[in-house]
Amino acid sequence: MKKRQNLLAAAAGIGLLTFLLLLGCKPQIPEGSAGAPKTSPGQPASEPSSKPIEKASAGMGKEEPSQVFAVNTTQAVAGELIDYIELNGDVLTKSTVDIYPDTFGKVSKLLINVGDRIEKDQVIAEIDPSKPGMIFVPSPVKSPIAGTVSNIPVYVGSTITQGIPIARVTTTDNLEIRTEVAERFIGKMRIGLEALVSFEAFPGEIFRGSVTELSPLVDPASRSLEIKVRLNRLDPRIRPGMFAALKIITERKWGIVKIPVDCLVRRYGGTFVFVVKDDPAASTGKRVERRPVTPGVQIDEKLEIVKGLRPGEVIVIMGQSLLEDNSVVRIVGEVPPLPVTDTIQ
Structure with missing residues:
Protein backbone atom coordinates (compact mmCIF):
# COMPACT_ATOMS: atom_id res chain seq x y z
CA MET A 1 0.00 0.00 0.00
CA LYS A 2 2.79 2.32 0.88
CA LYS A 3 4.54 1.48 -2.38
CA ARG A 4 1.45 2.49 -4.38
CA GLN A 5 1.23 5.87 -2.63
CA ASN A 6 4.84 6.59 -3.46
CA LEU A 7 4.21 5.89 -7.18
CA LEU A 8 1.21 8.22 -7.23
CA ALA A 9 3.21 10.99 -5.56
CA ALA A 10 6.02 10.59 -8.10
CA ALA A 11 3.54 10.72 -11.02
CA ALA A 12 1.92 13.85 -9.60
CA GLY A 13 5.33 15.52 -9.26
CA ILE A 14 6.24 14.70 -12.87
CA GLY A 15 2.89 16.05 -14.10
CA LEU A 16 3.33 19.31 -12.18
CA LEU A 17 6.86 19.73 -13.52
CA THR A 18 5.65 19.18 -17.10
CA PHE A 19 2.86 21.79 -16.66
CA LEU A 20 5.32 24.36 -15.35
CA LEU A 21 7.67 23.73 -18.24
CA LEU A 22 4.87 24.18 -20.78
CA LEU A 23 3.72 27.38 -19.11
CA GLY A 24 7.25 28.83 -19.31
CA CYS A 25 7.56 28.07 -23.09
CA LYS A 26 4.46 30.17 -24.19
CA PRO A 27 5.22 31.86 -27.67
CA GLN A 28 5.40 35.65 -28.02
CA ILE A 29 2.60 37.14 -30.16
CA PRO A 30 3.89 39.79 -32.74
CA GLU A 31 2.69 43.28 -32.24
CA GLY A 32 -0.13 44.21 -34.56
CA SER A 33 -1.34 40.63 -35.04
CA ALA A 34 -4.80 39.44 -34.07
CA GLY A 35 -3.63 38.13 -30.75
CA ALA A 36 -1.38 41.04 -29.89
CA PRO A 37 -2.18 43.11 -26.83
CA LYS A 38 -3.87 46.41 -27.58
CA THR A 39 -2.21 49.73 -26.91
CA SER A 40 -3.80 51.99 -24.39
CA PRO A 41 -5.55 55.11 -25.85
CA GLY A 42 -2.96 57.51 -24.54
CA GLN A 43 0.07 55.38 -25.26
CA PRO A 44 1.97 56.27 -28.54
CA ALA A 45 2.76 53.42 -30.90
CA SER A 46 6.32 52.61 -31.64
CA GLU A 47 7.46 54.11 -35.05
CA PRO A 48 9.62 52.26 -37.58
CA SER A 49 12.98 53.71 -38.52
CA SER A 50 12.94 56.06 -41.60
CA LYS A 51 16.67 55.93 -42.37
CA PRO A 52 16.44 53.47 -45.33
CA ILE A 53 13.66 55.55 -46.96
CA GLU A 54 15.72 58.70 -46.62
CA LYS A 55 18.60 56.99 -48.43
CA ALA A 56 16.30 55.84 -51.23
CA SER A 57 14.85 59.31 -51.58
CA ALA A 58 18.30 60.79 -51.82
CA GLY A 59 19.18 58.32 -54.58
CA MET A 60 16.02 59.12 -56.55
CA GLY A 61 16.66 62.87 -56.42
CA LYS A 62 20.07 62.56 -58.11
CA GLU A 63 20.02 64.08 -61.71
CA GLU A 64 20.55 61.62 -64.52
CA PRO A 65 23.26 62.51 -67.12
CA SER A 66 21.97 63.96 -70.46
CA GLN A 67 21.77 61.60 -73.47
CA LEU A 81 22.77 77.50 -107.79
CA ILE A 82 21.73 76.54 -111.33
CA ASP A 83 18.06 75.86 -112.05
CA TYR A 84 17.19 73.70 -115.06
CA ILE A 85 14.54 71.42 -116.52
CA GLU A 86 15.11 68.02 -118.13
CA LEU A 87 13.59 67.18 -121.50
CA ASN A 88 13.84 64.52 -124.21
CA GLY A 89 13.88 65.21 -127.93
CA ASP A 90 14.73 63.97 -131.43
CA VAL A 91 17.42 65.12 -133.83
CA LEU A 92 15.90 66.39 -137.06
CA THR A 93 17.17 68.04 -140.17
CA LYS A 94 16.18 71.62 -140.72
CA SER A 95 15.55 70.90 -144.40
CA THR A 96 14.44 67.66 -146.11
CA VAL A 97 13.54 67.56 -149.81
CA ASP A 98 11.99 64.84 -151.96
CA ILE A 99 13.27 64.92 -155.56
CA TYR A 100 10.71 64.22 -158.35
CA PRO A 101 11.31 63.58 -162.08
CA ASP A 102 10.11 65.95 -164.77
CA THR A 103 8.66 63.24 -166.98
CA PHE A 104 6.98 59.83 -167.07
CA GLY A 105 9.11 56.80 -167.92
CA LYS A 106 11.45 54.11 -166.63
CA VAL A 107 14.46 54.65 -164.41
CA SER A 108 17.39 53.86 -166.67
CA LYS A 109 20.19 54.99 -164.34
CA LEU A 110 20.66 55.68 -160.63
CA LEU A 111 23.83 57.65 -159.99
CA ILE A 112 23.62 57.89 -156.18
CA ASN A 113 23.50 55.68 -153.08
CA VAL A 114 22.03 56.24 -149.64
CA GLY A 115 24.47 58.27 -147.54
CA ASP A 116 26.12 60.02 -150.50
CA ARG A 117 26.86 63.69 -150.18
CA ILE A 118 25.54 65.55 -153.25
CA GLU A 119 25.66 69.14 -154.43
CA LYS A 120 22.97 71.41 -155.78
CA ASP A 121 22.06 70.70 -159.46
CA GLN A 122 23.96 67.41 -159.39
CA VAL A 123 22.42 64.72 -161.67
CA ILE A 124 21.22 61.83 -159.53
CA ALA A 125 19.26 59.70 -162.07
CA GLU A 126 18.06 59.38 -165.68
CA ILE A 127 14.52 58.66 -166.84
CA ASP A 128 13.85 57.06 -170.24
CA PRO A 129 10.51 58.36 -171.58
CA SER A 130 10.64 56.14 -174.73
CA LYS A 131 7.49 54.32 -175.81
CA PRO A 132 6.93 51.46 -178.31
CA GLY A 133 7.89 52.82 -181.71
CA MET A 134 9.13 56.09 -180.17
CA ILE A 135 12.65 56.61 -178.85
CA PHE A 136 13.51 59.68 -176.76
CA VAL A 137 16.64 61.00 -175.18
CA PRO A 138 16.88 60.10 -171.45
CA SER A 139 15.80 62.92 -169.13
CA PRO A 140 18.24 63.79 -166.29
CA VAL A 141 17.00 64.33 -162.70
CA LYS A 142 18.87 66.99 -160.72
CA SER A 143 18.95 67.72 -156.98
CA PRO A 144 17.55 71.14 -156.07
CA ILE A 145 19.67 71.37 -152.90
CA ALA A 146 22.99 70.21 -151.50
CA GLY A 147 22.81 67.57 -148.80
CA THR A 148 22.98 63.89 -147.97
CA VAL A 149 20.89 61.20 -149.65
CA SER A 150 18.73 59.67 -146.93
CA ASN A 151 16.35 57.51 -148.96
CA ILE A 152 15.97 56.07 -152.49
CA PRO A 153 12.50 54.49 -152.88
CA VAL A 154 12.98 53.33 -156.53
CA TYR A 155 15.39 51.10 -158.46
CA VAL A 156 16.62 50.80 -162.02
CA GLY A 157 13.80 49.60 -164.29
CA SER A 158 11.01 51.08 -162.18
CA THR A 159 8.27 52.89 -164.04
CA ILE A 160 7.53 56.20 -162.37
CA THR A 161 5.50 59.35 -162.88
CA GLN A 162 6.00 62.95 -161.92
CA GLY A 163 4.28 62.21 -158.60
CA ILE A 164 6.73 59.52 -157.42
CA PRO A 165 9.95 60.72 -155.72
CA ILE A 166 13.24 59.30 -156.85
CA ALA A 167 15.24 60.21 -153.74
CA ARG A 168 15.16 62.16 -150.48
CA VAL A 169 17.94 64.58 -149.61
CA THR A 170 18.54 66.08 -146.15
CA THR A 171 20.79 68.91 -145.02
CA THR A 172 22.83 67.30 -142.23
CA ASP A 173 24.94 70.41 -141.70
CA ASN A 174 21.99 72.21 -140.15
CA LEU A 175 20.58 69.78 -137.59
CA GLU A 176 18.26 70.77 -134.76
CA ILE A 177 16.68 69.04 -131.79
CA ARG A 178 12.93 69.25 -131.39
CA THR A 179 11.32 68.80 -127.97
CA GLU A 180 8.24 69.87 -126.01
CA VAL A 181 7.95 71.77 -122.74
CA ALA A 182 5.09 71.25 -120.28
CA GLU A 183 2.75 74.19 -119.82
CA ARG A 184 3.89 74.90 -116.26
CA PHE A 185 7.43 75.65 -117.53
CA ILE A 186 6.46 77.87 -120.47
CA GLY A 187 7.02 81.04 -118.43
CA LYS A 188 10.71 80.12 -118.03
CA MET A 189 11.35 79.59 -121.74
CA ARG A 190 13.02 82.16 -123.98
CA ILE A 191 15.25 82.14 -127.04
CA GLY A 192 18.95 81.94 -126.22
CA LEU A 193 18.71 79.77 -123.09
CA GLU A 194 21.72 77.48 -122.67
CA ALA A 195 21.18 73.76 -123.25
CA LEU A 196 23.29 70.75 -122.30
CA VAL A 197 22.68 67.81 -124.63
CA SER A 198 23.69 64.16 -124.31
CA PHE A 199 23.20 61.15 -126.58
CA GLU A 200 22.99 57.46 -125.72
CA ALA A 201 25.49 56.75 -128.49
CA PHE A 202 28.14 58.84 -126.69
CA PRO A 203 27.76 58.20 -122.92
CA GLY A 204 29.46 60.70 -120.64
CA GLU A 205 29.91 63.30 -123.39
CA ILE A 206 28.10 66.66 -123.19
CA PHE A 207 27.25 68.80 -126.23
CA ARG A 208 26.39 72.46 -125.71
CA GLY A 209 23.63 74.26 -127.56
CA SER A 210 20.96 76.92 -127.19
CA VAL A 211 17.23 77.41 -127.71
CA THR A 212 16.67 78.84 -131.21
CA GLU A 213 12.92 78.66 -131.71
CA LEU A 214 9.72 78.76 -129.63
CA SER A 215 6.39 77.77 -131.12
CA PRO A 216 3.80 80.58 -130.94
CA LEU A 217 1.07 78.07 -130.06
CA VAL A 218 0.48 75.61 -127.24
CA ASP A 219 -0.72 72.17 -128.28
CA PRO A 220 -4.25 71.92 -126.79
CA ALA A 221 -4.07 68.12 -126.64
CA SER A 222 -0.76 67.72 -124.76
CA ARG A 223 -0.69 71.21 -123.13
CA SER A 224 2.90 71.61 -124.23
CA LEU A 225 5.00 74.06 -126.22
CA GLU A 226 7.32 72.93 -129.00
CA ILE A 227 10.85 74.33 -128.87
CA LYS A 228 13.94 73.75 -131.00
CA VAL A 229 17.57 73.57 -129.88
CA ARG A 230 20.63 73.85 -132.08
CA LEU A 231 24.12 72.66 -131.16
CA ASN A 232 26.83 75.31 -130.97
CA ARG A 233 29.26 73.21 -133.01
CA LEU A 234 28.55 70.86 -135.90
CA ASP A 235 29.56 67.27 -135.13
CA PRO A 236 29.50 64.73 -137.99
CA ARG A 237 28.72 61.96 -135.48
CA ILE A 238 25.28 63.44 -134.76
CA ARG A 239 22.72 62.11 -137.22
CA PRO A 240 19.04 62.75 -137.87
CA GLY A 241 16.70 60.49 -135.94
CA MET A 242 18.94 60.16 -132.87
CA PHE A 243 17.44 60.44 -129.37
CA ALA A 244 18.66 63.38 -127.28
CA ALA A 245 18.45 64.13 -123.55
CA LEU A 246 18.46 67.85 -122.77
CA LYS A 247 18.91 70.05 -119.72
CA ILE A 248 17.69 73.59 -120.37
CA ILE A 249 19.23 76.05 -117.90
CA THR A 250 16.45 78.46 -116.91
CA GLU A 251 18.18 80.46 -114.17
CA ARG A 252 21.52 81.00 -112.44
CA LYS A 253 21.33 82.28 -108.86
CA TRP A 254 24.37 83.92 -107.26
CA GLY A 255 25.14 84.62 -103.60
Missing part, protein backbone atom coordinates in the same frame (compact mmCIF):
# COMPACT_ATOMS: atom_id res chain seq x y z
CA VAL A 68 24.43 62.22 -76.11
CA PHE A 69 23.69 61.81 -79.83
CA ALA A 70 26.38 61.05 -82.42
CA VAL A 71 26.00 63.23 -85.53
CA ASN A 72 27.73 64.17 -88.78
CA THR A 73 27.87 67.84 -89.73
CA THR A 74 28.50 70.15 -92.67
CA GLN A 75 28.47 73.90 -93.31
CA ALA A 76 26.04 76.22 -95.05
CA VAL A 77 27.61 77.92 -98.07
CA ALA A 78 26.94 81.13 -100.01
CA GLY A 79 27.39 80.52 -103.73
CA GLU A 80 25.81 79.67 -107.07
CA ILE A 256 22.38 82.43 -102.18
CA VAL A 257 22.70 80.23 -99.06
CA LYS A 258 22.64 76.56 -100.01
CA ILE A 259 22.88 73.28 -98.10
CA PRO A 260 22.55 69.55 -98.89
CA VAL A 261 18.89 68.62 -98.97
CA ASP A 262 19.50 65.88 -96.34
CA CYS A 263 20.03 68.59 -93.71
CA LEU A 264 16.40 69.73 -93.88
CA VAL A 265 13.99 68.20 -91.35
CA ARG A 266 10.23 68.28 -91.83
CA ARG A 267 8.48 67.72 -88.53
CA TYR A 268 5.54 69.12 -86.55
CA GLY A 269 4.23 70.78 -89.69
CA GLY A 270 7.39 72.90 -90.09
CA THR A 271 10.78 72.87 -91.77
CA PHE A 272 13.98 73.38 -89.81
CA VAL A 273 17.63 72.44 -89.45
CA PHE A 274 19.72 71.64 -86.38
CA VAL A 275 22.50 74.18 -85.89
CA VAL A 276 25.46 73.06 -83.74
CA LYS A 277 26.41 75.49 -80.92
CA ASP A 278 29.28 75.50 -78.41
CA ASP A 279 28.14 74.90 -74.81
CA PRO A 280 30.77 74.41 -72.06
CA ALA A 281 28.05 73.08 -69.72
CA ALA A 282 27.34 70.12 -72.02
CA SER A 283 29.30 66.93 -71.47
CA THR A 284 30.67 67.09 -75.03
CA GLY A 285 30.77 70.87 -75.28
CA LYS A 286 28.20 70.83 -78.12
CA ARG A 287 24.45 71.34 -78.25
CA VAL A 288 22.05 71.83 -81.16
CA GLU A 289 19.52 74.54 -81.81
CA ARG A 290 16.39 73.65 -83.75
CA ARG A 291 16.27 76.53 -86.24
CA PRO A 292 13.17 77.13 -88.42
CA VAL A 293 14.14 77.92 -92.03
CA THR A 294 12.40 78.89 -95.27
CA PRO A 295 13.51 76.62 -98.15
CA GLY A 296 13.69 77.83 -101.76
CA VAL A 297 14.30 75.88 -104.94
CA GLN A 298 15.72 72.35 -104.81
CA ILE A 299 18.03 71.27 -107.62
CA ASP A 300 19.18 67.65 -107.48
CA GLU A 301 20.46 67.20 -103.89
CA LYS A 302 21.08 70.93 -103.33
CA LEU A 303 18.63 73.21 -101.51
CA GLU A 304 18.37 76.98 -101.37
CA ILE A 305 17.66 78.50 -97.94
CA VAL A 306 15.82 81.80 -98.29
CA LYS A 307 15.60 82.67 -94.58
CA GLY A 308 16.86 81.40 -91.24
CA LEU A 309 20.47 80.36 -91.92
CA ARG A 310 23.77 82.18 -92.43
CA PRO A 311 26.79 81.07 -94.46
CA GLY A 312 29.40 79.24 -92.38
CA GLU A 313 27.00 77.93 -89.73
CA VAL A 314 27.54 74.27 -88.82
CA ILE A 315 24.46 72.09 -89.29
CA VAL A 316 23.65 68.41 -88.77
CA ILE A 317 23.43 66.32 -91.94
CA MET A 318 23.25 62.81 -90.42
CA GLY A 319 21.82 61.60 -87.12
CA GLN A 320 19.12 64.25 -86.66
CA SER A 321 16.12 61.94 -86.60
CA LEU A 322 16.01 61.76 -82.77
CA LEU A 323 17.29 65.24 -82.01
CA GLU A 324 15.30 67.91 -80.20
CA ASP A 325 16.08 71.50 -79.30
CA ASN A 326 19.12 71.71 -76.93
CA SER A 327 20.07 68.05 -77.40
CA VAL A 328 23.69 67.27 -76.51
CA VAL A 329 25.64 65.95 -79.51
CA ARG A 330 29.04 64.53 -80.30
CA ILE A 331 30.42 65.21 -83.78
CA VAL A 332 31.76 61.93 -85.20
CA GLY A 333 32.22 63.04 -88.82
CA GLU A 334 32.30 66.12 -91.02
CA VAL A 335 30.95 66.20 -94.57
CA PRO A 336 32.61 68.68 -96.98
CA PRO A 337 30.33 71.64 -97.78
CA LEU A 338 28.83 72.18 -101.21
CA PRO A 339 31.15 73.89 -103.72
CA VAL A 340 30.63 77.61 -104.18
CA THR A 341 30.38 77.23 -107.98
CA ASP A 342 27.51 74.99 -109.05
CA THR A 343 27.72 72.26 -111.66
CA ILE A 344 25.12 70.12 -113.45
CA GLN A 345 25.60 66.37 -113.41
